[in-house]
Amino acid sequence: MRTSLIARTSAALAGLALALTACGGGGDPLSSGSGQTSGAAAPNDTVVVGSANFVESQILAEIYAQALSAKGVTVEKRLNIGSREAYIPALQDGSIDLIPEYSGVLLQYFDKAADETAPDAVFTALQEALPDNLVVLDKSAAEDKDAIVVTRETATQLNVKSIADLAPQCANLVFGGPPEFQTRPDGIPGIQKTYNCSFKEFRSLDAGGPLTVAALKNGDVQAADLFTTDASIETNDFVVLDDPNNNFAAQNILPLINKAKASDAVKSTLNEIATKLTTQNLTALNAEAAGEAKPSPETVAKNWLSQNGLA
Missing domain, CATH: 3.40.190.120 (Osmoprotection protein (prox); domain 2)
Known part of the structure; x- marks a missing residue:
């Protein structure tokens, strides 16, 4: 860095910390008010929704959580967990049940030799690569690479x-x-x-x-x-920059969920969201969150659900 690396990095980190706190990111996201931590599964009648540690994932998780809650599903949120390397183990041990995902990178996480790049091919291969206790629901047209x-x-x-x-x-x-x-x-x-x-x-x-x-x-x-x-x-x-040799595979947004929590009500609600989510409105959601008013992911999700008749 050219001049004051330490000063700029410290300021950026401070701003990031404040932003995460505003999004409910303080403390351990795998802990809850009930005292549950990583390794402690939620009750059978509760769907625990998690997210990665960036705003788009938090917005999508809020969309899932609020839509399910509106359908009468008991929901708990544990957002801002971290990277895939942190939240996949939490899914597998039952600490969380549901998280928004991206088809291509999720496939490569479970099958490092995967070479599929087209949306349908990636989706088919992903279904075969998942552990027995996890399942993906319908992929949306929305894509974020x-x-x-x-x-x-x-x-x-x-x-x-x-x-x-x-x-x-x-x-x-x-x-x-x-x-x-x-x-x-x-x-x-x-x-x-x-x-x-x-x-x-x-x-x-x-x-x-x-x-x-x-x-x-x-x-x-x-x-x-x-x-x-x-x-x-x-x-x-x-x-x-264009990616002519397809290093980055298709990355359609879809829900990754513990199979035991994928009830008919949960599946129908999340699949309906998939029919309405597009790359264009996903970009708009990010722009809204980054706007001057800096609304929370919860508010951005609530607005989108209302606009799409899913509130």
């Missing part, structure tokens, strides 16, 4: 429109992203394998959050991993 993003200035200076264009320059560039991106099959290993792109340095930041956006804007990293529905891309005029 990881993407390699650069500033407009960098794209112009290097004359790049795709990851393939970037590959000859990778050795001179610092890349930023969430810690797990360094080892995931479609992360740094996939980019190296698919495009022969080996970055000068990997800088561990956050999952499509303020640290990554700030580092890219400030030039502390020259390329970064962001989600394609992230409102900061349009706000900052970032450039999403």
Whole structure:
């Protein structure tokens, strides 16, 4: 970083901590007022909804939770858990029951050799790869992929429109992203394998959050991993590089749930959500959350459910 790395990082971390606290992210998300912690399953008549530690996942989890509650299902929320590496074990031990997921990366989590990239092929392979106690419900048309993003200035200076264009320059560039991106099959290993792109340095930041956006804007990293529905891309005029060799597989939004909690009422409610969720309105949900009023994920979800007749 060019000037005051420590000062900027400290300020960003402080802002992130405040944001997470405002979203109910304080403390251990796998603990509840009932005293349950990781490893303690919820009652049979309760669906515990979890989320990853970024706003889009929290919004989707709120949509699931509020819709189920409106249908009379007893719901408990344990949001902002962390990465997939943290919440999948919680699903498997029953600490949580339901979480919004992304088809392609979920498939690669359970089958690291998976090479399917098209939406239907990914969905079919995913159903076969899941452990016996987990099931996915209908996938939505909404899709949010990881993407390699650069500033407009960098794209112009290097004359790049795709990851393939970037590959000859990778050795001179610092890349930023969430810690797990360094080892995931479609992360740094996939980019190296698919495009022969080996970055000068990997800088561990956050999952499509303020640290990554700030580092890219400030030039502390020259390329970064962001989600394609992230409102900061349009706000900052970032450039999403094309992925012509399909390093990033289809990433349709779908519910991942413990099979024992997938009752008819739960399935019908979540499948109805899937019919209404699109990439366009997912991007709009992120933009609303990032807007000047900074509404909570709970409020953003409530508005969307009302607008779509699901409240």
